[in-house]
Amino acid sequence: MNIDKESIRNHLTRNLSRDIFVYPDSLRFSRNLTFFTLKDYNEKYLGIMGQEEQIRGTGLKDQVGSDIPIESIKRYIIRLFERSDGSLKELLNIFPELNPSPIGAITSFGFGDRLGIANAAHIRALKEQKKMVPVLAQQSVRELSKTKKDFDTVIKQSMWNILQEGYSGKWGADADHIKEKEYFIKAAEAGMTMYTLDTSEHLDEEVLNMTSSRIKKNYQLDNKYIKKILKEYLDKKIKIDGYEIYFDEITLIRLALAYGRALKFIKEIFEVLSGRMEAFDYEISFDETNTITTPEAHYFIINEMRRSNISFTSLALRFPGTFEKGIDYIGNIEEFDRSINIHALICRKFGDYKLSLHSGSDKLSIYPSFVRNTQNLFHIKTSGTSWLEAVRTIASTNPPFFRELFQIALDTFNENKKAYHINLDKSIIPTSTESIKDNDLPDTLNDQNLRRLFHIAYGAILEKKEKHLMRLLFENEQIHYDYLFKNFKKHFDRLKY
Numbered sequence: 001m002n003i004d005k006e007s008i009r010n011h012l013t014r015n016l017s018r019d020i021f022v023y024p025d026s027l028r029f030s031r032n033l034t035f036f037t038l039k040d041y042n043e044k045y046l047g048i049m050g051q052e053e054q055i056r057g058t059g060l061k062d063q064v065g066s067d068i069p070i071e072s073i074k075r076y077i078i079r080l081f082e083r084s085d086g087s088l089k090e091l092l093n094i095f096p097e098l099n100p101s102p103i104g105a106i107t108s109f110g111f112g113d114r115l116g117i118a119n120a121a122h123i124r125a126l127k128e129q130k131k132m133v134p135v136l137a138q139q140s141v142r143e144l145s146k147t148k149k150d151f152d153t154v155i156k157q158s159m160w161n162i163l164q165e166g167y168s169g170k171w172g173a174d175a176d177h178i179k180e181k182e183y184f185i186k187a188a189e190a191g192m193t194m195y196t197l198d199t200s201e202h203l204d205e206e207v208l209n210m211t212s213s214r215i216k217k218n219y220q221l222d223n224k225y226i227k228k229i230l231k232e233y234l235d236k237k238i239k240i241d242g243y244e245i246y247f248d249e250i251t252l253i254r255l256a257l258a259y260g261r262a263l264k265f266i267k268e269i270f271e272v273l274s275g276r277m278e279a280f281d282y283e284i285s286f287d288e289t290n291t292i293t294t295p296e297a298h299y300f301i302i303n304e305m306r307r308s309n310i311s312f313t314s315l316a317l318r319f320p321g322t323f324e325k326g327i328d329y330i331g332n333i334e335e336f337d338r339s340i341n342i343h344a345l346i347c348r349k350f351g352d353y354k355l356s357l358h359s360g361s362d363k364l365s366i367y368p369s370f371v372r373n374t375q376n377l378f379h380i381k382t383s384g385t386s387w388l389e390a391v392r393t394i395a396s397t398n399p400p401f402f403r404e405l406f407q408i409a410l411d412t413f414n415e416n417k418k419a420y421h422i423n424l425d426k427s428i429i430p431t432s433t434e435s436i437k438d439n440d441l442p443d444t445l446n447d448q449n450l451r452r453l454f455h456i457a458y459g460a461i462l463e464k465k466e467k468h469l470m471r472l473l474f475e476n477e478q479i480h481y482d483y484l485f486k487n488f489k490k491h492f493d494r495l496k497y
C-alpha cells in the first residue's frame with residue numbers, strides 16, 4: 001500500500017488535533033506495515049501503519065493513545081508507540097540491520113554523541129557527502145561517567161537516531177579508551193562491536209628517554225623477555241620504501257621495557273574478547289601518552305602482536321604536535337606529514353589494519369595529509385565538536401541560558417580541567433559574556449579558548465542543567481541539526497581524496 005509521509009502526517013494531525021512532524025527519511029517497510037518516527041511538541045514516537053492484526057503481530061506493546069483510522073484505506077490504522085526499550089527489542093527482530101556490527105579495516109569515521117541526539121545529523125551529513133562507515137555509538141568511560149550513561153544506553157540512543165534517519169547500512173559501536181578489563185566486559189555485555197584499548201597505564205615511557213647507563217642501573221636486563229626480544233630482532237634491518245628500520249641493542253631494550261607490559265595487556269584483553277564473541281573490531285591506542293611513537297616502536301608493536309596471533313583492526317599512535325579536543329591541530333604540519341608518511345608506509349607493509357586519528361574533531365589542517373598518506377584508509381574519531389554545536393544552538397536560540405551555561409563552565413573550570421589535557425589558563429578567558437551582544441554569541445563558539453572551556457564543561461553542565469538543555473535542543477532540533485551538518489560538511493570537505 002503506497003502512502004507517503006505527507007498523507008501519514010495529514011491523518012495524524014487531523015485525528016490528534018495537534019501538529020505532527022513525520023521524519024521524511026524514517027519510513028521503513030516490512031510485513032505489509034509502514035514504520036516511521038514522528039514528533040509532536042513534546043515527544044518523539046514510533047508510528048506503525050497497517051492492518052491491526054499485523055501491527056499486533058509485531059509484538060510491540062507500549063502503545064500511546066488510541067488507534068487512528070485511515071479513512072481512505074479499509075481496515076488500515078495508525079498506532080503510536082513509545083520509543084521504549086521494549087519497543088526497540090521488537091523492532092530489532094523486524095529490522096536486524098539496526099544492530100551495530102564489526103567494520104574491519106575499511107575507511108570509517110567516529111561520531112561520538114554525548115547527548116544521544118546528534119547521530120541523526122551525523123547520518124544526514126554522511127549520506128550526502130562521503131563514503132565511510134559510521135561509528136555512531138562511540139563513548140569513552142570518561143564520557144560515560146560525566147554523562148551518567150552506560151554502553152547499553154549509548155547503543156540504544158544511536159539505534160533510535162538510525163531509525164529516525166532511515167539508515168540501513170553498516171555501523172559500529174565503539175567502547176572508546178578503555179583501560180580496565182571490567183569495562184571491556186561491560187562493553188561486551190552491552191553488545192559493543194569495537195573495543196579501543198588505551199595502553200597508557202601499561203607503558204613505561206620514562207625508559208624511552210633514559211640513557212643506556214641509567215637503564216642498566218635501574219632495570220634487570222637479563223630477564224627472559226628481553227632475551228627473547230633480542231634474539232628475535234637484534235641487528236634486524238627492515239627496508240620500507242627507502243626508509244630503514246634498524247634494531248640495535250639499546251633500542252630493543254627500551255622497546256621491550258616500555259611496551260612489554262602493554263603488549264601483555266593487549267593479549268589478555270584480546271583473549272577476553274575473543275572468548276565472548278566471534279568477531280569484533282579491536283583498536284590499540286597509544287595516543288594519550290607523552291612520547292611520540294617512533295617507526296621502530298610501531299613496527300615492533302605490530303610484529304609482536306602478530307607473533308602472538310592477536311587480530312586487530314586499527315592503531316592509534318602518538319604523532320608530533322598537540323591534539324586537543326575540539327580545536328585544530330597545534331604544531332608543525334610538515335613534521336606531522338613526515339611522521340604520518342612513515343607510519344602509513346609501515347601500516348601498508350603489514351597490510352591488514354588501518355591508522356586511527358584520535359581527538360580528530362576539528363583537526364582540519366592535518367586532514368589532507370592524513371588522507372593522502374594513508375591513501376584514504378583510516379579511522380577518525382570525533383566527539384567534542386558535536387557537543388560544541390549543541391552549545392552553539394543554545395547560544396543562537398536562548399542567549400540568557402547560554403550565559404548561564406558559560407557561568408557554570410567558568411565556575412567549574414578547575415575541576416573540569418582535571419579530566420582533560422588542555423593548555424588553557426583561566427586568566428585568558430573572559431570572566432563574563434555581558435559585553436557580547438546576543439547576536440554575536442553563536443560565533444563565540446569559534447574562539448579556541450571558549451571552545452576548550454565548553455568542551456571540558458559538559459559533565460558539569462549536564463549535571464546542573466540537563467533537562468532544560470535537552471528541552472531547548474528538542475524545540476530547536478532543526479537548528480541543532482543544521483549546525484552539526486554544516487560542521488561535518490567542513491570536516492568532510494577536508495577529507496577529499
Ligand SMILES: [Zn+2]
Pocket residue numbers: 177285287288316358359
Ligand atoms: Zn585517544
